[in-house]
Amino acid sequence: MYFCVTFTYNKMEKKKVTLQDIADALKLTRSAVSKALNDHPKMSQKTKEAVQKMASELNYKPNQLAAALRNGKSKLIGVIVPAANITFFSSVIRGLEESVNNAGYSVILTQSHDSVEKEKEIINTLIESRVDGVVAALGLNTKDYSHFEKLKDEQIPLVLFDRIIKNFGVGTVQIDDFKGAYDAVSHLIENGCKRIAHLGGHQHLVLYRNRLDGYKAALKDHGITYQPELVNLSDLHHEDGRNAMQKMLDLENAPDGVFCSSDYAAVGSLQVAREKGKNVPIDFKIVGFSNEPFTSYLEPDISSVDQSSVIMGHKSGELILSAVTCSDTEFSPQNVVLNPTLMIRKSSKLFS
Amino acid sequence: MYFCVTFTYNKMEKKKVTLQDIADALKLTRSAVSKALNDHPKMSQKTKEAVQKMASELNYKPNQLAAALRNGKSKLIGVIVPAANITFFSSVIRGLEESVNNAGYSVILTQSHDSVEKEKEIINTLIESRVDGVVAALGLNTKDYSHFEKLKDEQIPLVLFDRIIKNFGVGTVQIDDFKGAYDAVSHLIENGCKRIAHLGGHQHLVLYRNRLDGYKAALKDHGITYQPELVNLSDLHHEDGRNAMQKMLDLENAPDGVFCSSDYAAVGSLQVAREKGKNVPIDFKIVGFSNEPFTSYLEPDISSVDQSSVIMGHKSGELILSAVTCSDTEFSPQNVVLNPTLMIRKSSKLFS
DNA sequence: CTGAAAGCGCTTACAG
DNA sequence: CTGAAAGCGCTTACAG
Numbered sequence: 001m002y003f004c005v006t007f008t009y010n011k012m013e014k015k016k017v018t019l020q021d022i023a024d025a026l027k028l029t030r031s032a033v034s035k036a037l038n039d040h041p042k043m044s045q046k047t048k049e050a051v052q053k054m055a056s057e058l059n060y061k062p063n064q065l066a067a068a069l070r071n072g073k074s075k076l077i078g079v080i081v082p083a084a085n086i087t088f089f090s091s092v093i094r095g096l097e098e099s100v101n102n103a104g105y106s107v108i109l110t111q112s113h114d115s116v117e118k119e120k121e122i123i124n125t126l127i128e129s130r131v132d133g134v135v136a137a138l139g140l141n142t143k144d145y146s147h148f149e150k151l152k153d154e155q156i157p158l159v160l161f162d163r164i165i166k167n168f169g170v171g172t173v174q175i176d177d178f179k180g181a182y183d184a185v186s187h188l189i190e191n192g193c194k195r196i197a198h199l200g201g202h203q204h205l206v207l208y209r210n211r212l213d214g215y216k217a218a219l220k221d222h223g224i225t226y227q228p229e230l231v232n233l234s235d236l237h238h239e240d241g242r243n244a245m246q247k248m249l250d251l252e253n254a255p256d257g258v259f260c261s262s263d264y265a266a267v268g269s270l271q272v273a274r275e276k277g278k279n280v281p282i283d284f285k286i287v288g289f290s291n292e293p294f295t296s297y298l299e300p301d302i303s304s305v306d307q308s309s310v311i312m313g314h315k316s317g318e319l320i321l322s323a324v325t326c327s328d329t330e331f332s333p334q335n336v337v338l339n340p341t342l343m344i345r346k347s348s349k350l351f352s
Numbered sequence: 353m354y355f356c357v358t359f360t361y362n363k364m365e366k367k368k369v370t371l372q373d374i375a376d377a378l379k380l381t382r383s384a385v386s387k388a389l390n391d392h393p394k395m396s397q398k399t400k401e402a403v404q405k406m407a408s409e410l411n412y413k414p415n416q417l418a419a420a421l422r423n424g425k426s427k428l429i430g431v432i433v434p435a436a437n438i439t440f441f442s443s444v445i446r447g448l449e450e451s452v453n454n455a456g457y458s459v460i461l462t463q464s465h466d467s468v469e470k471e472k473e474i475i476n477t478l479i480e481s482r483v484d485g486v487v488a489a490l491g492l493n494t495k496d497y498s499h500f501e502k503l504k505d506e507q508i509p510l511v512l513f514d515r516i517i518k519n520f521g522v523g524t525v526q527i528d529d530f531k532g533a534y535d536a537v538s539h540l541i542e543n544g545c546k547r548i549a550h551l552g553g554h555q556h557l558v559l560y561r562n563r564l565d566g567y568k569a570a571l572k573d574h575g576i577t578y579q580p581e582l583v584n585l586s587d588l589h590h591e592d593g594r595n596a597m598q599k600m601l602d603l604e605n606a607p608d609g610v611f612c613s614s615d616y617a618a619v620g621s622l623q624v625a626r627e628k629g630k631n632v633p634i635d636f637k638i639v640g641f642s643n644e645p646f647t648s649y650l651e652p653d654i655s656s657v658d659q660s661s662v663i664m665g666h667k668s669g670e671l672i673l674s675a676v677t678c679s680d681t682e683f684s685p686q687n688v689v690l691n692p693t694l695m696i697r698k699s700s701k702l703f704s
Numbered sequence: 705c706t707g708a709a710a711g712c713g714c715t716t717a718c719a720g
Numbered sequence: 721c722t723g724a725a726a727g728c729g730c731t732t733a734c735a736g
Contacts, residue, residue, distance in 0.1 A: 016506075016713090018712095018713055018714085019713070019714065019715095020713080028722085028723090029722075029723050029724075030713085030714080030715090030723095031715075031716080031722080031723065031724080031725090032721095032722060032723070034713095034714065034715055034716090035715085035716090035722090038715080042721060042722085043721070043722085044721060044722090047721085047722085059505075061476070061479045061480050061506070062480055062713085062714080063421070063480070063482060063712085063713050063714070064480045064481045064482060064714095065417055065420045065421045065426060065481075065482050065712085065713080065714090066421050066712070066713035066714040066715090066728090067713080067714050067715075068417045068714090068728095069415070069417045069418050069421055069712090069713085069714075069728050069729065069730085070713080070714045070715050070716085070727080070728050071714085071715070071728085072728075074417060076460075079461075083446060084436075084442050084445045084446045084449060085439065085442040085443040085445070085446040085662070086442075087437065087439065087442075090436050090437040090438075090439075090442035090445075091437040093436045093437070093442075093461070094435060094436045094437040094463065097436060097461060097462065097463055098463070101462070101463075106460050106462070106477065106481060107460065107461050107462075108428075108458050108459065108460055108461075109431075109445070109449060109459050109460075109461040110449065110453070110458070110459075111446065111449055111450070111453075124413070125458065127413045128413050128414055128415070128416045129416045129417075129458060130415060130416060130417050153411075154368075154413070238649075267649045271649075274651070292646075293646070294644075294645070294646030294649055297590075297619045297623075297646055297650060298649060298650060298651070299626070299650070299651055310437070368729090370728095370729055370730085371729070371730065371731095372729080380706085380707090381706075381707050381708075382707095382729085382730080382731090383706080383707060383708080383709090383731075383732080384705095384706060384707070386729095386730065386731055386732090387706085387731085387732090390731080394705060394706085395705070395706085396705060396706090399705085399706085414729085414730080415728085415729050415730065416730095417728085417729080417730090418712090418728070418729035418730040418731090419729080419730055419731075420712095420730090421712050421713065421714085421728090421729085421730075422711080422712050422729080422730045422731050422732085423712085423730085423731070424712070
């Protein structure tokens, strides 16, 4: 599978330079040096400058571990996502890392792989690492929240995004899934669809419930009767989209459009519709969810609900930072709801 | 842009339980408790059990910060990527996190945004965080490596992946880019291409040099003369692919196929070829690089060189762990070269 | 098999 | 404006 080229180098121990070394060099005490370095108000400018100079000369690197232990805060934010290589999550991570990094915090990244067991382990590890806060999206199968309660017990602030827990008393960041779905389905109706299918996600997750509700509401408001056989719930992977569409397009009264709660399911739908001889968008229209970059590369490109994932990350970062840095005994976690944007592309337009 | 719902909860201070608390409860000393918890050989089974029991009763969580300070190792691995939301990087991160996590290490994720300045800052932060090792892919503009030298000065092991530095005396993980390119171009030739273009990356990065070399070698071995005007070097984004292809297809002697060092550039090429009335793959054939998931969703789906990114992450994890846990004074960093796999799809096949 | 002691590198309340 | 001292929570070499 691979081959290796190796060579050796000498790994010799070298003493790390500490506050004491700077103090010695300058005939000061550790405390003075510490204060100078931390820009303490009651320190003469002269001493500060001398210390700064010596620190960089000696190539001093403060030991954050020691500072963290002493201060009782690690400047570490733990992040839990199901998998780091799903575009939506990696985009949130991107935004999150940017925003907390700006404030001098680092991100510890963990993956639950949608396993509750793993989620529990991670939370223990994060507590032991003494992270100052945790930002998380629930695993697909997480229905019991006791491990998240533990964070509360330890007084570690928590912010949930996208896959959130309702009324859990923690900060949350989500998009308005109801509105995203409502807009998408209304758009399909306005472009001539009469029978719209919905490929949705598991209903124990709030966001998928909200999307289904938005779908139903849009139908109702446009005088279309809700048909349970046009709704399929799954993990929403590419294959799930294919399977669902295979069945639905074989219905006697097949749908003429579909609103998918995931772009992967939407691509699957597009492929199957084509295989069954449908012309998309003329015979069959599609809207996906998440606005994954690839949706715009397809032919026809697929309409999708953008959930501004990088911004969701930024916002999650802001929330966790405000919780972490808040010194009040009374703290009010915010629940942020971002506005979704329907990106209209060829897959759903009447005249393309 | 968003609205907020807020409410308050009471943030009261609670004492964390420490070794001392367990010791007090059991009339033991901290040292005894520490040894019991760390499964020290010279501890009676009875004590160990009693300590374990009390620890979980008191809901004890060891303070990793304190342990790290004392042990001189943080069990933290720093990761530097240009951006976390590029599929290739997020996949490597996925694999890396999995493998180091299995060994009890956590990942600190950072992003350089292809900025040398940022890269320098990150390395300082990681040193201050006392990470036990660093895994990194170079930024696109990083030509000076002095900040990576710093890691050596601090005796922090480094593993570079994909965008590596040659002969830097550190562990590296890459795919055989030469072979990947060679195979891709040979495949195009075998499927009838006579004039093959190459959209390549900046040549100060070894991997892009290797791919260009592979391209040239394949041409040569098949008796085709290398034509500089058919090579375009860029950042390889979607737009770069479009721009390059716009120009090339207007050449008097336009290419009949293209090997792109990125899938994003490949999609751009596909779009432009279509816009110019080419039938892909009949008139014009395309092979990309990285095997991004979306390449298989397109119509025609795009052939691409798979660089087994998750495995690259696993391998990087293994290398950094072996460097971190190695106690020898002599350590030999490995240079791992993974085998690329050409994924043949419709965009490059003679008879599709 | 168990305990007393020292120390990792920092910071801060206190005293001068 | 500066210093001496204590302590964050752990671990380990040493003594018994």
